[in-house]
Amino acid sequence: MLHTKHKGTTEDNIKSTIKTAKIKAEVLFVIEKLHEKGFEAYLVGGSVRDLIIGREPKDWDVTTNATPEQIIAAFDKTFYENTFGTVGVVINKEDVDGVVGKAGEVIEVTPYRLESEYSDGRRPDSVSFSDKIEDDLKRRDFTINALAYDPIKDELIDLFDGIKDIQSKTIRTVGDGMTRFQEDGLRVLRAVRFSAELGFTINIETEKALNDSREMLAKIAKERIRDEFVKILMSDNPMVSIYMCQKLGILKYIIPELEEGLHTKQNQAHSYDVFEHLLRSLQCAADKKYPFEIRLSALLHDIGKPKSRRYSEEKKDYTFYGHEVIGAEMSKKILERLCFPRKTIDLVYKHVRWHMFFSDTEQITLSAVRRMIANVGRENIWNLMNLRICDRVGTGRPKENPYRLRKYTSMIEQVMMDPVSVSMLKINGKQIMDLLHVEPGPKIGLILNAILEEVIEDPSKNTVEKLNEMAVSLYKMDTEELIKKADAGKKAREAKEKEEIEKIQKKYHV
Numbered sequence: 001m002l003h004t005k006h007k008g009t010t011e012d013n014i015k016s017t018i019k020t021a022k023i024k025a026e027v028l029f030v031i032e033k034l035h036e037k038g039f040e041a042y043l044v045g046g047s048v049r050d051l052i053i054g055r056e057p058k059d060w061d062v063t064t065n066a067t068p069e070q071i072i073a074a075f076d077k078t079f080y081e082n083t084f085g086t087v088g089v090v091i092n093k094e095d096v097d098g099v100v101g102k103a104g105e106v107i108e109v110t111p112y113r114l115e116s117e118y119s120d121g122r123r124p125d126s127v128s129f130s131d132k133i134e135d136d137l138k139r140r141d142f143t144i145n146a147l148a149y150d151p152i153k154d155e156l157i158d159l160f161d162g163i164k165d166i167q168s169k170t171i172r173t174v175g176d177g178m179t180r181f182q183e184d185g186l187r188v189l190r191a192v193r194f195s196a197e198l199g200f201t202i203n204i205e206t207e208k209a210l211n212d213s214r215e216m217l218a219k220i221a222k223e224r225i226r227d228e229f230v231k232i233l234m235s236d237n238p239m240v241s242i243y244m245c246q247k248l249g250i251l252k253y254i255i256p257e258l259e260e261g262l263h264t265k266q267n268q269a270h271s272y273d274v275f276e277h278l279l280r281s282l283q284c285a286a287d288k289k290y291p292f293e294i295r296l297s298a299l300l301h302d303i304g305k306p307k308s309r310r311y312s313e314e315k316k317d318y319t320f321y322g323h324e325v326i327g328a329e330m331s332k333k334i335l336e337r338l339c340f341p342r343k344t345i346d347l348v349y350k351h352v353r354w355h356m357f358f359s360d361t362e363q364i365t366l367s368a369v370r371r372m373i374a375n376v377g378r379e380n381i382w383n384l385m386n387l388r389i390c391d392r393v394g395t396g397r398p399k400e401n402p403y404r405l406r407k408y409t410s411m412i413e414q415v416m417m418d419p420v421s422v423s424m425l426k427i428n429g430k431q432i433m434d435l436l437h438v439e440p441g442p443k444i445g446l447i448l449n450a451i452l453e454e455v456i457e458d459p460s461k462n463t464v465e466k467l468n469e470m471a472v473s474l475y476k477m478d479t480e481e482l483i484k485k486a487d488a489g490k491k492a493r494e495a496k497e498k499e500e501i502e503k504i505q506k507k508y509h510v
Helices: 008-020 025-036 046-053 068-074 133-138 162-167 177-183 186-198 204-219 222-233 238-247 256-261 274-287 292-300 323-337 342-354 366-376 381-394 403-416 429-436 442-457 464-475 479-507
Strands: 041-044 061-064 087-090 106-111 113-115 127-129 147-150 155-158 310-312 317-319
Touching: 008 046, 025 041, 025 061, 025 068, 025 106, 041 046, 041 133, 046 147, 046 162, 068 087, 068 106, 113 133, 133 147, 177 186, 177 204, 186 204, 186 222, 186 238, 222 238, 222 292, 238 256, 238 274, 238 292, 256 274, 274 292, 274 381, 292 323, 292 342, 292 381, 323 342, 342 366, 342 381, 366 381, 366 403, 381 403, 429 442, 429 464, 442 464, 442 479
Parallel strands: 061 106
Antiparallel strands: 041 061, 041 147, 087 106, 113 127, 147 155, 310 317
């Protein structure tokens, strides 16, 4: 049996760290079941790395010396639809004690693998299965991912000093860097992604091999590049990653248009060139834990500036008229090229196209705000406001919520506010006519407005039973008295709207 290279205190400490971390009950069930059937089974790769670091693993990968057929035979429900030997084990409700709502979850189990040459620089020409864990670990990309741990036997296997590299926060390939990158060109981008996600530094020899292999990315399917790019944007430090991609000459394989912003000086309102501004806007979105679409929009919102830049003798400064229109079209083409889903493309297009909404706080009107909401959709307007915050922070200005943004927010809330109207009532004109057995007429509208006054004063009256009682009572009033009551309702509505608007304005200090 193989053992970790780390002996004594180091091994004990690492094992203690892993054991105190929470390994999913479903994963433990699968590993224990394989042991019961007489097979080896290990947690492997990123899940072990994350447990050692103290992060909750996103993926739980199990490897074993069992063949796909033997894995399938060991469990009640599985599926096997690939050429790499990975079997999906479907967890039954009764499989795991104390786990509620996890029925149907899938744990992937893969046999120890041997891989042939990667003649296309993307995938192995053939895959065979092994009965030795070391064969599986030596084919992996980086040392920090070439770790295996058996939680049942408490056995840790580290053949390539992965733990040492975790402790020194280093990204280093398993074996020769050129060989690893030539096998699969996506590993070039994965190195940068791991560096961003983990805050690790790429080893010097690994970086040199990466530099010499970057053209391999040209062979990689756009969908695979997209998936790595998404993980970079969703990391805590995407700004550093994009800088690294540019420095290492691999950004041109992802979004080459971003490099047009390098050294593209902006107007006096900005402290940075277009490239740095976009990266700082992106980092602001990451710092605020904004969702992916806002991060992507922050990275692309000014991508049309280099193409629209002109120098104005009148203003003695650069102008970028129409950059949002140019940028929206560029963003659409970029995201289509990277095979993003249509929903993402359409949303980012709207964000980029309309991110320049409003300019003069004195001229802005509620009707203009309504038009803007119609352009992007009620469900997207707050995303647009968050993008505007990222845009401002990305300029280098210290204040991220100035009067202008506060006023925009106040006016949007006013427009989005539920109207104070008879539509609020849990009764309508037709229901009143059916209740009273009367034909349509002006008296029905008067009754509704009179009821509204009562409900504004006491919202608890807005029930079908109480409104029916009021409708019957009001119908018995003579017309003059009912008109007075309805006018009072209109005034109450206007006063209520004014009160709500004043609350909103006070909230944002405008």
